[in-house]
Amino acid sequence: MYYVNIKGMSKVKRNLIRKLYDEKPLGEKVLIKGWIKSLRKNKSFSFIILNDGSSQKDIQIIANDDLNGYDEFTKCLIGSALSIEGELVESQGNQAIEVKASRVEIIGKTPQEYPLQKKGTSREFLREIAHLRPRTNLFSAVFRVRHELAQATHQFFSEKNFYYIHTPILTAMDAEGAGELFRVSTLDAENPPKDKKGKVIWEKDYFGRESFLCVTGQLEAEAFACGMGSVYTFGPTFRSENSNTTRHLSEFWMIEPEVAFADLDEIAELGSEYIQYMIKHALEKCPDEMKLFNSFVEKGLIERLEKVAHSEFTKITYTEAVDILQKSGQSFEYAVEWGSDLQTEHERFLTDQHFNGPVIVTDYPREIKAFYMKQNDDGKTVRAMDILVPGVGEIIGGSQREEELDKLSQRMDELGLEKDIYDWYLDLRRFGTVPHSGFGLGFERAVMYITGVNNIRDVIPFARTPKSISF
Numbered sequence: 001m002y003y004v005n006i007k008g009m010s011k012v013k014r015n016l017i018r019k020l021y022d023e024k025p026l027g028e029k030v031l032i033k034g035w036i037k038s039l040r041k042n043k044s045f046s047f048i049i050l051n052d053g054s055s056q057k058d059i060q061i062i063a064n065d066d067l068n069g070y071d072e073f074t075k076c077l078i079g080s081a082l083s084i085e086g087e088l089v090e091s092q093g094n095q096a097i098e099v100k101a102s103r104v105e106i107i108g109k110t111p112q113e114y115p116l117q118k119k120g121t122s123r124e125f126l127r128e129i130a131h132l133r134p135r136t137n138l139f140s141a142v143f144r145v146r147h148e149l150a151q152a153t154h155q156f157f158s159e160k161n162f163y164y165i166h167t168p169i170l171t172a173m174d175a176e177g178a179g180e181l182f183r184v185s186t187l188d189a190e191n192p193p194k195d196k197k198g199k200v201i202w203e204k205d206y207f208g209r210e211s212f213l214c215v216t217g218q219l220e221a222e223a224f225a226c227g228m229g230s231v232y233t234f235g236p237t238f239r240s241e242n243s244n245t246t247r248h249l250s251e252f253w254m255i256e257p258e259v260a261f262a263d264l265d266e267i268a269e270l271g272s273e274y275i276q277y278m279i280k281h282a283l284e285k286c287p288d289e290m291k292l293f294n295s296f297v298e299k300g301l302i303e304r305l306e307k308v309a310h311s312e313f314t315k316i317t318y319t320e321a322v323d324i325l326q327k328s329g330q331s332f333e334y335a336v337e338w339g340s341d342l343q344t345e346h347e348r349f350l351t352d353q354h355f356n357g358p359v360i361v362t363d364y365p366r367e368i369k370a371f372y373m374k375q376n377d378d379g380k381t382v383r384a385m386d387i388l389v390p391g392v393g394e395i396i397g398g399s400q401r402e403e404e405l406d407k408l409s410q411r412m413d414e415l416g417l418e419k420d421i422y423d424w425y426l427d428l429r430r431f432g433t434v435p436h437s438g439f440g441l442g443f444e445r446a447v448m449y450i451t452g453v454n455n456i457r458d459v460i461p462f463a464r465t466p467k468s469i470s471f
């Protein structure tokens, strides 16, 4: 038990259950605070199982009936919060340690209506009480893994000498050219200033022009790569696409590395290395959580991930992928035609059935990809790559960027992009232009893949999807 001095007052600091298992200070006096997972009352003593969220492990407390308030605290229901002082002792059971209580205090009681009293509540139901999800075994495990994957991300890129750049969230650019933007405006929504033709005068808006939430930080990351070499962003991105699927969010987090002097092959390798790094990190740092997913979420998860972490990713071109799909003999809902984007069912076939593992697909038709991608000499395809993984589909999207001013400028004209907004981006090609490449990894999709959880709403603390913005 630690004592800390706050403004002259002696205060006992609580021990994290995680630390108790790590350090096992047997015989010492400890103070723990947490929520009741179960309470079993016997004649002369009770067993309380407590969890404080610091790890997957609960701790068992033995409380004798001579303790103060015994009748009161043993009536507490699951989910009530307790403070326990006692001695950490070795236990007979398989938990290895337990606490012999010398004092038990009720911090917060739970009435009968507590929705998490019963075991086996569905994930759909839990989504409606997302604020209580962190109290469950499954969700606290998911979010501890999410935390570790964020740490792994910074470690991975730092070790490779990438600089972490914070790109803006507010923007005037539709950087992916897909038109899936959320408008940001301070104009009076009911009565905005309009010109004689009835068009809104955006010049009168806060930024003096139309503005939005970013769909990517890529273009700004390119500016930094073309000066600092290797950089990455890690931030929230927003898309108003009307996709009510298990893989799409309106607000999601993306990691976007951007590397000067790198071509598509280098960036594809970086992407697969990064995914493997995250897998190894999760398996090493979160063994208890991974075991839970392996038993209750996806059987065989650990074995599958181990395999992916240690084998090379298959790489094929889009044209080869189309060929495989057309010759597969499968009856797909959407026909496979050269020139149209791969649908989920097509991606699934490639990863889950044909290759049974992650696949890197390169050189997509230019018409289905963004304006900034490097054009191939065939005049039909661009140097794009997607990394697809089993169960999730596209986890990474990236490309080599068009570094030639004329070609980029012409493509932007073809697509009708407003030159004044993107002129700074063309400057990167006017002054000391270099080949450069990068990708974006959807963080939630990575969490889904590594935990086996198959709905994206269950791997982000509070999901934003069409018609849903509670909490």
Ligand code: 4AD
Binding pocket: 176, 215, 216, 217, 218, 239, 241, 247, 248, 249, 250, 252, 254, 256, 257, 394, 395, 396, 397, 398, 399, 438, 439, 440, 441, 442, 443, 444, 445
């Ligand atoms: O393929 P996307 O649209 O690529 C870009 O945004 C590029 N600017 C990245 C780059 O080259 N720097 O998105 C990248 C990844 C996808 O592969 C997917 O994993 C994820 O972001 N993603 C989403 N995740 C959740 N919900 C959505 N609505 C998503 N849209 C894309």
Ligand code: MG
Binding pocket: 386, 394, 396, 397
């Ligand atoms: Mg994409």
